[in-house]
Amino acid sequence: MKYRCVECGHGMNTLFVQYSPGNIRLMKCENCKAVADKYIECEIMIIVIDLILHKPKAYRHLLYNVLDSESLNFQNLLWKFSFGFLLLDAYMCLNINNVKDRSLFICRSKEEWGLSTSIASFIWTCQKVLMDVVLGNFVFLATFLLAMRILLKTSIGSLRYKDILLAILISSYFKMCLVAMMVWQFPSSVVFIIDLYVLSSNIVALKVITESALSRCVLTCFSAHLMKFLVTQALELRTL
Template identity: 55%
Template sequence: MEHRCAEYGFPIETLFVQYSPGNIQLMRCANCEAVADEYIECEFMIILIDLILHKTKSYRHLLFSVINQRRVTFEGLLWKSIFVFLLLDANRSLLLKRNAGEWGSSVSFSSIVSTFQEYFLLQILVDVFVGNFMFICVFLLSMRLLLNTSIQISRCRDILLAVLVSSHFKIFLIATMVWEFPFSVIFIIDLFVLSSNMVALKVFSEPAMNRCIAACFCARAVKLLVTQISTQISLRF
């Protein structure tokens, strides 16, 4: 992925010039004449807050500036992101299965541990791996049909990393290991992840927003269908 202006997404050769360690000058975009990426000098918490607020500038900074700087370790970053994503999704699957078996109003870490005694690990693996595999396949197909995006190997890797990175709201599922919370929080987190994926797709491909929404909803619907089918089958046994 090439560098982009964080303001409007115009391609740019370089974001800053470094004269000495700690002494840099931010470059301006030749098209919009604004600072190409003001987030370079911002603290991490400011960037995180803007990501939570779904500001497109922060997503452009993350996808086109931060990841580009780590291009040498792109493969390692991709595999680490996949591992964390699947781990958090496994936690979510455990919570869903727990709620399907018991109509409790809240869940906690102790209930998650006891779930391992009630369900086979294979069922969780089916939910996580098959569900996410179908999600990625439908997501790429939707991009090809709705957004007219070419599906090449390098392009697929970039899209996959964009989806994984924009699913950062899943990190809040870690709170289930510490505090009790209403079960509806899981679906609230899912909505935030979905909206974040939409913004990342909009930033990455620059299509119409309604097509981004359609592509993300199609992929999420298929994943939800696979998860529900797996849950119903597990309840019968």
């Protein structure tokens, strides 16, 4: 079955019946007898708010009923989300240590840049960030998949790799709040708060897509985020 009921996760062949343009009737789930997907008639802001509130119903709507791999250019969408994720992750790395050399790339004006920082220092800073992002996310993904096999007893064969990756990318949407740091200055602790929120959002998305116990999903996501944190901190200490 191609769709899911947002209330119980039961498979659905169709979510609504359209009688005429703008005239539809929402289908009810055979399992829970509730409306299968009430978000079809909701405004986008209601869906966003429910995603922020970590409601599994909103994640089921988005992951199963909206992002359909058969009707969308799924591969192209996955690449776009991946690029955006890595870009925001790089910006997060630049803001973690804003009292160090990384902050020079973001906070200083062009005049200060020319007086205090050379081109070699700029290239070195970019190399550090690139290494943190690439290696950190590689370790994150590898740990995540390994933890899935051990804790969730889930193989890539039963859940498609691209579906799992897309769920993690989408549930990391809160990193977009970093864009506000380009306009307003925030303490560096905000970056860690955003990272914790992303962790909790990843847990909800993983629970929805695997239908596993919450405790196992927490351990899976936490172990992946912890390994990524340890690797980036080890790289930071090495460059000091």
